[in-house]
Amino acid sequence: MAKVSIVRCVDYDGEKVGDALFRAVGLLGGIESFVKKGEAVLIKPNLLSARDPEEAVCTHPEFVRAAVRLVKEAGARPLIGDSPGNFFTIKDVDSVYEKTGMRRVAEEEGAGLARFDKVRVINGFPVAQAALDASAIISLPKLKTHAFTVMTGAIKNSFGLIPGLFKVECHRTKPKPRDFVKVLLDVYSIRKPQLCIMDGILAMEGDGPAAGTPRKTGLILASSDGVSLDAVVSRLVDLPLHKDMIINEARRRSIGEADINNIEVTGEAIEDAKIKDFKLPKTAHNLNLLPDFLTNIFTRVIDFRPVIDEKLCQKCEVCKNSCPVNAITINGETSQIDREICVRCFCCHEVCPYKAVYIKRNLIARLLWRD
């Protein structure tokens, strides 16, 4: 039976996080059940972009440190690595490692830092060689909402094993969330992590994954099955099953254990750990439940789209470089999105370091999806 552990941890004090991770993994049999002495272990946090840890956009560096120490205690060799959302150059990746605290943790703990600069194509996806070479992967997702897929968790964290540019291409070819989640399950299945430990100490609700609101939730979840872990999180935040696109796709393809009745939850009970009144993103995910012809009719009257706030925009062009359909113009006079070209993948909203891209909703949309 699939197993998910839930433990409480109130903040990122190093000792408390270390103890909590030890307990969470201990409830699954201990770190030695997942990594062996001498093995190279890739620790894969969610490093969406170059943001401060307190913004709750990325897995917290003290959480990563605790995972590194667990791996070292097992006598294995930790390597930290991720491909940040829609970044392209080694310089970009280095700036993310710097800002998110990963470089400091790696140096202080004697862990390696992988840049995912080499890939091997598997099932049509360029997968980071570092992930394929590792004996084991420990995935460290962040508990967050996602404007495009409603939630992001263990399954979506594996998408970071695909280096930057190709992720943009996936958004271009799969502009609808219900198609895009198929890509997420494809990538997750290529190289499943041996262990997933979720940073739910400071979560993000609302318009995640980058422009939402940090919320103290004080939880750590762990499982060897990323699908089960995400299914439990969906219950914690009361995400209705019919809106849970990622889990429904996993169930349809029999990947992992998506049925909450077949998952043993250990440590805290789901009912005790519930995150009350968790705010989901104000996006059009309800439209994904409709057949295509109805979606097309509804999208004419329900308008959700990204808009750039010119007052906040710093003209850094990160959004422009991330747009899969070249819908963004940034120059001395203007920062604009061409709504006729935009496929509403929300990558620009996801990557803007200055929260300058917001999601504009028309009156009907605001009435349908009130806060």
Ligand code: SF4
């Ligand atoms: S909207 Fe954000 S990402 Fe785009 S140019 Fe402006 S500041 Fe940079």
Ligand code: SF4
């Ligand atoms: S403008 Fe933004 S939401 Fe629209 S396609 Fe480009 S990146 Fe995606």
